Amino acid sequence: EAGVVQSPRYKIIEKKQPVAFWCNPISGHNTLYWYLQNLGQGPELLIRYENEEAVDDSQLPKDRFSAERLKGVDSTLKIQPAELGDSAVYLCASSQGVANTGELFFGEGSRLTVL
């Protein structure tokens, strides 16, 4: 069974440019998460989806970040415009069930470098 797939793995952009990350969760997992991982830190939740609905986006900086999961399967996270401080790893994860018990399956992450 395929795991959580993320692309691109690495992205280097200049500040003020837009960037998008894509995630395909494990088949059958209706809950999808985007996490931000800064260097030397643990992952921090940006947004959680239950099917197509964003049920927790309180930590998503909505002035420049947006996310969508239109058909309740794959998802895209966008940053526009990117800032130097956005350099980090963006992790996507998925889990089974609406009321999960924290057992998440993570992708390998998308490492963003903003110059």
Add this chain to the structure above:
Amino acid sequence: AQSVTQLDSQVPVFEEAPVELRCNYSSSVSVYLFWYVQYPNQGLQLLLKYLSGSTLVKGINGFEAEFNKSQTSFHLRKPSVHISDTAEYFCAVSGGSNYKLTFGKGTLLTVNP
């Protein structure tokens, strides 16, 4: 609100030595506790979890952890480590109605020959 404190940012050990990675949590509700491992340039992988029942839980790769409610701790242990155990280890807690998973800052375990 819930939080996780990993007491050591780095733990260097020699191969075949025992290791303990410490984790303390705070939460106003009953919790679920987890340890995840992250190998270089990879995503996180679940090592073990405590949901209920026995306070001693066993995970993959010979790791185990003990839930101590009175001390609000969930320390991770392995009796004999290998070079391949070198990785970042994250303690995490969830609880409450939205099951939000909160991670600690991680402990880098480096196993030296």
